[in-house]
Amino acid sequence: MRGKVILVGFGNVGYHLSLALKELGLQVTVMVRPQAFDSLAEQSRNHSPNIKLVCDPSNLPEDAEFVFLTVKDDQIQTAASRLSTEIKNNACFLHSSGIKPWNQLEGICQNYGIFYPLNSFSKELAFNWEGVPVFIKTSNNESESKLFEIAGKLESRAVADDPKIREYLHLAAVFLNNFTNHMLVKADEILTEENIPFDFLHPLLKTTVEKALESAPRNVQTGPAIRGDFQTIARHLKMLSEFSDRKLYQLISESINPQLKSKL
Template structure:
C-alpha cells in the first residue's frame, strides 16, 4: 500500500482524491492546502493541514496546484524521503526541488461537479530515477488501466496538443452556443453534431474527417457567414480558422 500526501485543494485535487479513495494499492493519508474552506471538503475522509511545515511522511507527495506555485510548494518537501511529483502537463520535471522527483500527469479535462472514470484516463509518468518511476507507475496503475512513460519534452508537446483538441475546441463550442442564444435557437440541436465529430476521430484521422465550407473552398457560404457575424472578434476567428483549413486542403480541391 502506497501512502500519499496530496498538496492542493482545487479541482484536480478533488478528482484525484476521489480516484484514490477507491484504489486498492494506494491511500491518501493527508491533504495540505492554504484554503481552510476548501480543506473542509477533505476533512471528513483524512487528515488535513494548512501548515506546510507539518506534512506527514509518505511514499509519494502529489502536488496538484497551479503551475506557477509548483516550485514553491516543492520547496517544503525538499528534505522528504518520499517521491515528490507534480501533476502538470506543461512544467518540467526539474521544477521540483527534491532529490526524488517525478511527474504524475492525468491527461483529461476536469470540471467541478463532473464525474470522470480514472480507469480510462492516460496517466503520463516521469521520474528522476528508475525506482521512483516504478513507484509512480504502480501508483498510476492503482487508478488507471493506461499508464505511459512520457518525458518532459514529449509531455509539454502533448499538453500543447491537448490545448488544441480540448481548450480551443470547447471555446468554439461556447461561440456556437452564444450564436444560438442570440438567435433564439436551442444549442441542443448542435449536440448530435458535436458527438458525431468526437466519435468519428476515434476510428479515422481528423485530417480525413474534415468537412465544411472551408474544406470545400465554398466561397459564397463563407462570405455569407462573415456577413452574418456582427462581432469583429468572431469574424477574425472565423477567417483565421477558415484560411487554415483551406490552405491545408487546397491541393486536393
C-alpha cells in the same frame, strides 16, 4: 494497494487524484492552506468523506511514500522545500505540472520526480482515468515502478516522461481543447443572439467527436469550406454581425481549404 500518500493542494487535480488514490486502497492525507481549510473541508465532507484534510504539517504521516504536489506551478518549489524539512523519511516528492522539467525539485528533495496526468480536471465532473496519459519519471527506480503500478491500476496510460512529447502535446491540446471550445463558444453566441437554444446542437457535437475519434479528423471534414461552396460562405459572412467573427470564419475556412485564399 497499501501505503500512505500525501497530497498538497485540493484544487481540481488534487481533488480527483486524492479520490482515485483512496479508491486504490492508499491512505490519503491532503494538506491545504489554513485559509482554505474550512471551505475545502466542507467540500470534502460532502464529496469525499474518507479523505483526511489537514492544514498543520505536524499532522502529516511521517512514513508517507509519496508527496503529490498539486499546487500551482510557481508554488511547487516553495511547497516542496517547506515540507521536505517536516517529512523526515525518504518520501518521493512529485510535481504535476505539464510544463516543468521532471527534475524541478532536484536539490530541494532527495527523492523527486513528476507525475503529470494530461487532461482537464474539474471538481464538478466525475473523472475517468481510463487511457489518460500520465507522465512519470523519478530520481529513484523503486518509486518510479510504484508510480507506474498506480497509473496502471487507474487504467490510465503511463508514459515515461519525455519533455518534447509533453511540449508538443501541450501545443496540440491548445488546438484540441481551448480552440475547439472557442468554436463552441462562437456557435453558442450565434444562437443565443437569435434566442435559439444551444442544446439543439448537442447531438451534432457528440457525432462530431465520435467521428473524429472513430476515423481521423482529416477524413471526416465536411461543410462549405471544404466543398468550396462560395454561395454559402458569402451568406454566412453576411449573417455574422461582428467584423472579428467574419475574419475568424474566413481564416479558418481558408485553413480548411487553401484554394479559397484571397477569394473570400
